[in-house]
Amino acid sequence: MTLTTQQSKEAEIGKKANHLVLVVTNDTIDKVYPPMILATTGAASGMDVDIYFTFWGLKLLDKKGQTQTKIASVGNPALPMPNIMGMLPGMTAMATKMMKGKIKKYWPTIPEMMQQAKDMGVRFHACSPTMGLMGMTDKDLIPLTDSICGASTFLDWATDPNSVTIFT
Amino acid sequence: MLGTSLATTDAKPAMVLDTKGLLCPAPVVKTSQAVKQIQVGDVLQVLATDPGSKPDLTSWSRMTGNELLSVTEDGGSPKVYTFLIRRMK
Structure with missing residues (x-):
């Protein structure tokens, strides 16, 4: 690499967003891993x-719900079975078991991955109106939670020109 | 320091990181952790089988300002990619 391209790469780094804001609205496996x-x-x-x-998505910060992440067996056309079978009792549990078994070979579990992210400096925030809706208090939140906040705080991050916001 | 970055690409690695069999994000996450364990100016060798690791570690190097000295791939199945990355800061 020449000095010139090195310098232009550095200029390019300066122009990029360096704050990533992610919004997690669901707690199914396919909406949490990405x-x-x-x-x-x-x-x-x-x-x-x-x-x-x-x-x-707030269930991931709930002490009671964190390990219960599932995959939907209804309304999920990607599963290798007719959609109507997904309505049968036990199908969600079965699809979840199969998917988790597959995932285990390659990735950490979701709680492990959240701990890893935390160790790397990622911050977790609980949506305050959702907490009200679900009757949760700060005592229900796992210790990894950094703050409880609402739409204004979120918009404060999202409107920063150095940030990029992704909904999943 | 910049002088050393312009040197040969057959630099001897100070550390080898094997991520063979692991998928995204493991090669990038483990590389970012390993590069902190070597000195600035030293070279990290990363082995990976994830086919996404080639564009991903190229992007990661650019984003973090570390220097990707070389990427080579063997003819095996699965293909093994070998990266040489110099810690720049």
């Missing part, structure tokens, strides 16, 4: 990372 992968990769790439957990 943001956790982006979060850990962002932290590994020197970005500041904030994750906002809202609606069912």
Whole structure:
């Protein structure tokens, strides 16, 4: 690499967003791994990372719900079975078991991945209106939670020109 | 320091990181952790089988300002990619 390209690369780094804001609105396996992968990769790439957990996504910060992540067997055309079978009792549990078994070979579990992200400096935020809706208090949140906040805080991060916001 | 970055690409690695069999984000996350364990100016060798690791570690190097000295791939199945990355800061 020549000195000139090295300098132009550095100029390019200066122009890029360095704050990653992720919004997790659901707690199914397919809606949680992608943001956790982006979060850990962002932290590994020197970005500041904030994750906002809202609606069912907030279950990931709930002491009672964190390990119960499932995959939907209804309304999920990607599963290798007719959709109507997904309505049968036990199908969600079966699809979840199969998917988790497959995932285990390659990735950490979601709680492990959240701990890894935390160790890398990723910050976790609980949506305050969702907490109200679900009757949760700060005592219900796992210790990894950094703050409880609402839409204004989120918009404060999202409107920063150095940030990029992704909904999953 | 910049002088050393312009040197040969057959630099001897100070550390070898084996991520064979692991998928994204493991090669990038483990590389970012390993590069902190070597000295500035030293070279990290990373082995990976994830086909995404080639564009991903190229992007990671650019984003973090570390220097990707070389990427080579063997003819095996799965293909093994070998990266040489110099810690720049």
